Amino acid sequence: MRGTLSTQLAKLMKAHKVSQNALSRATGVSQPTINRILCNVTLHPRRDSLVRIANFFGVTPDSMYEPTLKKTDNNAAISLDELYEKISSLSDADRSALFSRVSKEFKDVRPLNHRRRD
Incomplete structure (x- = not known):
């Protein structure tokens, strides 16, 4: 691979x-x-x-x-840069709502390769 x-x-x-x-x-x-x-x-x-x-x-x-994210509906690929651009173009209210939703969804997830910075 x-x-x-x-x-x-x-x-x-x-x-x-x-x-x-x-x-x-x-x-x-x-x-x-x-x-x-x-x-x-x-x-x-x-x-x-x-x-x-x-x-x-x-x-x-x-x-x-970064790996490419794939949409399951039509197999179109979207890069993380493209995703960031789409999120950046949202209104403040929509961005806040999205952040709340994502935060709730991933509240128990820990980052991979978490390193302590001194």
């Missing part, structure tokens, strides 16, 4: 019809680095490389690690 970063990068490259070489030339990230990301050899590339790749595609670096 492919990792999230490699999957997201492959999807973006396919959607934008960009080859590894073209992405390398456009971002300044070496082609071997791009290949290692796609092949899951490099799971956590240098931050500056990830930022350059994300900027090229117009997404946030963090979204490169």
Whole structure:
């Protein structure tokens, strides 16, 4: 199974019809680095490389690690960035109602990989 970063990068490259070489030339990230990301050899590339790749595609670096959410009704995919944009466009009252509903639904859920920050 492919990792999230490699999957997201492959999807973006396919959607934008960009080859590894073209992405390398456009971002300044070496082609071997791009290949290692796609092949899951490099799971956590240098931050500056990830930022350059994300900027090229117009997404946030963090979204490169996020899985795509799927709608069950028509199998259309929506990224977390798109979901955030949709929530941001809600009125304050609607956003508050949504937050209350989600908070109630997930009140007992603990975050994964919860780390204490000192």
